[in-house]
Amino acid sequence: MPPLKIIAAITALFIVMAHSTYATAKELKVVASIRPIYALVLAVGDGIITPQLLMPETASAHDFQLKASDAKMIENSDIIFWVGPEMEKSLSKSIATLAGDARVVALMNEPAISPIPYDANPDESGGSDGHDAHDHDGQNDPHIWLATGNAMVIVDAIAKTLIAADPDNRGIYEKNTHVAKNRIKSLRRQMIKFLRAIKDVPFVTQHDGFSYLVREFGLNQRGNIVNIQGSDAGARHIVELKKLIKNEQIKCIFTEPQMTSQMAKSISMDMGVRLGELDAMGVGLDESPTLYVRIMQKNARALLKCLKLDTQQTIPSGPSGPAG
Ligand SMILES: [Zn+2]
Incomplete structure (x- = not known):
């Protein structure tokens, strides 16, 4: 190799090294x-971004200190992603x-997300505590990620933001976005297929955070404990909750890892209603680009397990006692 070419090659090498040092420093x-x-x-930043999580999944996102x-x-931080003040107040x-x-x-402000107002929740408990019993501030249910359609919108919003801040890696973000959306699409197909069998079976949840899941998959939620229960x-x-369970033929009460309810447990025992657990945060699941998919699958499995009619014989009946 002629000396001039060697010098050119070395110079090129230095430029590449300098550039990669610069890129690392700027992560x-x-x-x-x-x-x-x-x-x-x-999922969107796979291979480039090492995000930091602010609120641990075991904490209540509504009143985090x-x-x-x-x-x-x-x-x-350079970039902060959050749902909005209605969620992480x-x-x-x-x-x-x-x-x-x-x-x-x-x-939550992404225009492609159609919010579900709390008044439209299938909660017909007629809770005498009214709106004060709510543990959320806004008018809309902020747990937007619990619909796969919203997750796609969120993926696009994340991609747009990362590409604007780091255009050098556009190609990787675009590829990751494509992969993530394909995974979410097949997740949705899987959930439609499996949840079809239980979609009419009535249930109640611990708090009113699942209306996106209920809407997307046509599930039959009849209320939630927090609204009935109120502050005390x-x-x-x-009595109100027991009435609801009886009148609506509730098959399952879903609690949550962040707020297990002693009341739900004792009512389940008394009335022979099954107890399940929904988990909007993915407690205990490993971190990887497929984490979102596994969070949703965990919830789908919990719904199937608790609402499936043919597992009824495996559920111990509650202790016999005074009715109601
Ligand atoms: Zn909530």
Whole structure:
């Protein structure tokens, strides 16, 4: 090789090295508020972004208390993905004061997401506690990720934001987005197929966070415990819940890992109603680009297990006692 070409080659090598050092130093600091959103960032940013999760999946996202390290995480971020003040209400102030010039994306505001107002929930308990019994602030159910259609919208929003901030890696983000959306599409087909068998079976949930899942798959939710129960779990509320279970022929009460209910357990025993667990956050599931899919599959399995009619004989009947 002539000397000039060697010099050119060495120069080229240095340019490549300098460039990659620069790229590493500039790696985007991406923060996601809750685990399902974090899961979708893992999918879109696979191979490039190492996102940080703000709220552990075992905490209640509605009244999370920020630690000093969380404040630092927000301060140091380039991009923050969250659902919005209706969901992570405790984050509103911290984001406003700490985020600086970070790009903050409230996914609930994506125009392609059609929100479900709380009044349209299939909750006909006629809860005497009315709206005050709600543990959510806004008018719409903020648990948007529980519909696969919304998850696709969220994936697109994440991709758009990452590409704008890091156009050099556009090709990788686009490929990841394609893969993620194909996975979500086959997840939806799978869920439609498996949930068809139980879609008319009536159930109640712990809190009113599952209306997107219920709408997308045509499920038969008849109410939720928090709204019936109100702020105290007095005897009147237990009577109301028992009435609902009897009148609506409820087959299952779904609790959640973040808020297990002693009341649900004792009513399940008393009335011979099965107890299941829904988990909007994916507690205990491994982190990988398929995390979102596995969160939804976990919920689909829980619905099937608790609502499937032919498993009835395996459920122990509650202790006999005074009726109602
Ligand atoms: Zn909630």
